[in-house]
Amino acid sequence: MIPVSSHAAARRLSAETILRPWKRGDEAAILRAHARVFSREDPHFEARTLQHWRWQFERNPAGAHILLALDADGEVRGQYAALRQRVHAQQGPLNFAQSVDSFHARPRGSGLARASAFVRAGLAYRESYCGAAPEQDHVVWGLANPAAWRSGSRRLGYEHVRTQDLLSADVEVLPQQQPAGFELQESELPPAGVAELQARAGAGRGLRAERDEAWLRWRFSEHPGARYVFGALREGAQLRGVGVYRHGEFAGRSAGLLCDWILPDTDQAARFGLLAWFARRSRASGARELLALLPDTASEWLQFQRMGFCVAPTPYVLAARCFHPALDREFLFQRWFYTLGDTDLV
């Protein structure tokens, strides 16, 4: 296990506030501030449990970074936090960091644009953790809602990689029949052989975050708040594709969710077989539609539409900042393959 990093030094933001990395014992203050901030913005907000926090930040096999702004009483005034991902690329191994749960515990009525604790925590995060060295975060990214985008683009150098739309399909119009010769097995744990499948799948994908057994187990099997199902598509002994399904909410819609999609870009038969499983799974869980979040540059984008999916808007902008000379916004736009499972939204 790679623990949450806490090696950066503390610095004083003002007479009352200091910036420093998370350290053991801060959890309760982080959760108090988190609840205070997000309950204002979401009337349906349910306070995050310590168990959930530990799963998300302490047990991520790729690690996490948290920078806090704390007042003299030890209360959290701002946080910039990111979940790390190992990414395979032609350039070699890269570290992406998904910014999540970053906030400013501001007085009621003030906006994120004036959220200096958030911005300063973000700037300190950049100084502490971002760069081109092998151990640093090479890309910091997130699916930003409008408020986070405004603040992040102005103050933290976020760039608009893509206006993120979703794909949705009426499950009844999708093919549900398994192609001949394929067998589909469901499980709550990652299927055997998934790392080798990911190695084959990643070869044609440009940039793709690692999907090894440890990450999949952490992200889906051990998630404390949701139940996911793996679907492993095999032809004989060969694993041809793996999908992860969940019934849940995304972008205000209750639906079947295509949470992960691991198969080679060129394996059309497996693509049909896996999609048929998602359709059957959605129908079995009572969902009328299946949603997927994929880059519009992926080959699935058009093919899914030809099979009955429609494109619809979401509130999100895929925002990122690159810190590696071989990466820029256009490269991310063209070559980065991701799914809902890469995000913390489902």
Add this chain to the structure above:
Amino acid sequence: MDGYEIRALRPGDELSLLQTFNQVFGADDPGFQPRTLEQWRWAFERNPAGQRVFVALHAGEVVAQYAALPVRVWIDGGPRHFAQIVDSMVHPAHRARAQRQSLFVETARAFFECYGGAQKDLVHFGWPNARALRLGERELHYDTVRTQLALVLEALPAPAPAALPEAVELERFDLQAKWLWDRCADSHRASTIRDADYWNWRFVDHPRQRYTRHGVLDAAGFLRGVCIARRASFAQQDLWCIADWLVPPGETQVGLALLAATARAARAQGARGIAAIVPEWSAWFPWFQARGFLAVPTAYRTIARSFHPRAGVDWLRWNWWYQLGESDLV
């Protein structure tokens, strides 16, 4: 900048401006057709919404331009102007060198200072190439409204059933253009005012391109919907590109009649398919998809520089109705 005069265009600058324009844009494009004075006058002198041109002169010759085509826009209950940035250029001999300010940037800044503002043009927008985008983001406050999708119908549809209303070709637009737009405007919080002046200038009197203009008229002769298109390469080669689509929300029979008519025209012109851009928030976005259009990524970003926080790029993404005809791409 030393040796340069940066100012709004004046009568008498046109020929020098055109000469530089044709030299700059012809340099890297073997298919480039030089712009004529007549074409220039149509774009920059006859636009009913006005003129937005700044030039930089050196030794009496125009060596740089930052220009836009303004449109009258109805936004949240009142008329304002937006302007589409087009044809920005610097003569190669006058491009930025180390230790020197960029003539492009200086001309653009003077342009924005003159024309942009909360009480002037509210938004300047465009679809820049990669180089202009980088410079604009770094120096000129360009911001992305959206990475632009196109709706593309890859195979032309079979002829529509006869029960649909009839669509006719329209020679020119009259008062009814504005009446039709009035019926649509409530569903758009910001949109170019489509009146006879705008449509006739943009699509009827265009000196180079011929657009096919279909309208559906009701029994009393009132205009119920309009589709304007021409053959062009946008998103893919050789498509029938819908430059403007104006149908009141919910009038799907009118929409179907116009789509059938424009598909007939596309077939007659030998186009491979049909393309359009429709904001994702609009009810027409799923409507076109339900008729077989695919949402296809393009190389374009719709960018804007907003001069009022209430018309920022997030707001524009969710409220601004624009069409391909508001670009210079078709």
